Amino acid sequence: MRHATIIGTGSYLPDNILTNDDMAKLVETSDEWIASRTGIKERRISKGEKTSDLAYEAARKALQNAKLDAKDLDLIICATITPDSFMPSVSCIVQERLGASKAAAFDLTAACTGLIYAMATASAFIESGMYQNILVIGAETLSKTLDWTDRSTCVLFGDGAGALVITASEQKKGIISVNLLSDGSKQEYLCLSAIPLSNPFVIKEDGIFQPTISMKGQEVFKFAVRSITDHIKTVLLKAAITAEDIKYIVTHQANYRIIEHAAKSSGIPLEKFFMNLDRYGNTSAATIGIALDEMVQKDMLQTGDRIILVGFGGGMTSGAILVEWN
Numbered sequence: 001m002r003h004a005t006i007i008g009t010g011s012y013l014p015d016n017i018l019t020n021d022d023m024a025k026l027v028e029t030s031d032e033w034i035a036s037r038t039g040i041k042e043r044r045i046s047k048g049e050k051t052s053d054l055a056y057e058a059a060r061k062a063l064q065n066a067k068l069d070a071k072d073l074d075l076i077i078c079a080t081i082t083p084d085s086f087m088p089s090v091s092c093i094v095q096e097r098l099g100a101s102k103a104a105a106f107d108l109t110a111a112c113t114g115l116i117y118a119m120a121t122a123s124a125f126i127e128s129g130m131y132q133n134i135l136v137i138g139a140e141t142l143s144k145t146l147d148w149t150d151r152s153t154c155v156l157f158g159d160g161a162g163a164l165v166i167t168a169s170e171q172k173k174g175i176i177s178v179n180l181l182s183d184g185s186k187q188e189y190l191c192l193s194a195i196p197l198s199n200p201f202v203i204k205e206d207g208i209f210q211p212t213i214s215m216k217g218q219e220v221f222k223f224a225v226r227s228i229t230d231h232i233k234t235v236l237l238k239a240a241i242t243a244e245d246i247k248y249i250v251t252h253q254a255n256y257r258i259i260e261h262a263a264k265s266s267g268i269p270l271e272k273f274f275m276n277l278d279r280y281g282n283t284s285a286a287t288i289g290i291a292l293d294e295m296v297q298k299d300m301l302q303t304g305d306r307i308i309l310v311g312f313g314g315g316m317t318s319g320a321i322l323v324e325w326n
């Protein structure tokens with residue numbers, strides 16, 4: 001049987017750092033409030049680079065790390081909720097810039113679970129025998145979707161991109177087990193509007209169109225803790241191994257307290273949970289790719305290490321992937 005295995009990672013963050021003290025100059029907040037409630041100390045905010053620019057840089061580095069020529073890519077999937085445009089997709093823009101001349105390309109929307117959904121999709125394409133080499137990207141410029149006067153949301157998010165090269169292997173390594181879920185009944189927990197319906201048959205509602213993120217923070221918190229705990233259990237069960245066999249767990253980087261609660265409720269030591277949200281905040285579909293690339297750069301992952309990636313986000317969506325490192 002063919003397996004999907006990760007052979008390269010890359011990430012890219014804009015240079016511009018916005019600390020919690022900088023945030024306190026924009027809205028009524030403090031480093032103490034943000035750090036103690038979320039663990040976030042600073043985030044990166046684009047000064048003009050678009051989502052496709054971040055995606056391209058992360059993708060370029062991932063290909064370099066994988067030692068793979070862009071011309072050998074069969075497919076590019078970009079997970080994002082902040083594309084430059086509805087069309088062309090971010091993945092098509094990246095396909096052209098990389099010179100990935102034989103790759104198909106599409107974007108995928110599963111909010112902060114986007115990279116997990118994209119990896120699962122790539123894995124299915126590879127296992128079916130349809131494709132050999134797939135580039136998966138999570139890229140966001142969330143800064144353009146924030147209400148910068150709303151202190152309850154604008155302090156949480158940042159911009160960035162992470163990318164992975166996934167390829168076919170005959171060895172039983174790489175993506176070992178996958179679990180995806182959605183729950184549309186909780187859709188109001190996290191929302192970001194697109195263009196409202198307006199045409200000769202629909203009278204446009206009064207008011208200014210504000211495509212900004214809204215969130216029921218405490219509901220999201222509970223959903224996230226439950227999702228992490230349940231998904232870890234399920235992917236371990238599917239792979240017929242236990243938490244002791246896992247070296248690291250890389251969850252979506254939203255909030256330190258969410259991860260702390262999830263570690264407690266799943267009975268797994270907090271030290272196994274990798275975190276870098278203090279430096280980047282929540283970059284939605286990009287967090288897990290950025291985290292994985294940092295772990296690779298720091299030489300934290302060796303052949304045979306088993307890790308679990310877990311996402312949760314708007315929709316609501318959630319999912320996990322158990323990976324045996326190549």
Ligand code: ACO
Pocket residue numbers: 028029030033034037038112151152153155156190215216217218220221252254255257282284312313314
């Ligand atoms: N600075 C100072 N005070 C603030 C801030 C801020 N940045 N934000 C909110 N407050 C105030 C509120 O105005 C409120 O004041 P009041 O009591 O006078 O009305 C008080 O703090 C409490 O507000 P809550 O919204 O109830 O704060 P809560 O304790 O729930 O903490 C938080 C908010 C940190 C967002 C929490 O709900 C949480 O961690 N939720 C998880 C959601 C999350 O992490 N979302 C990330 C995006 S979602 C995703 O990635 C899937």
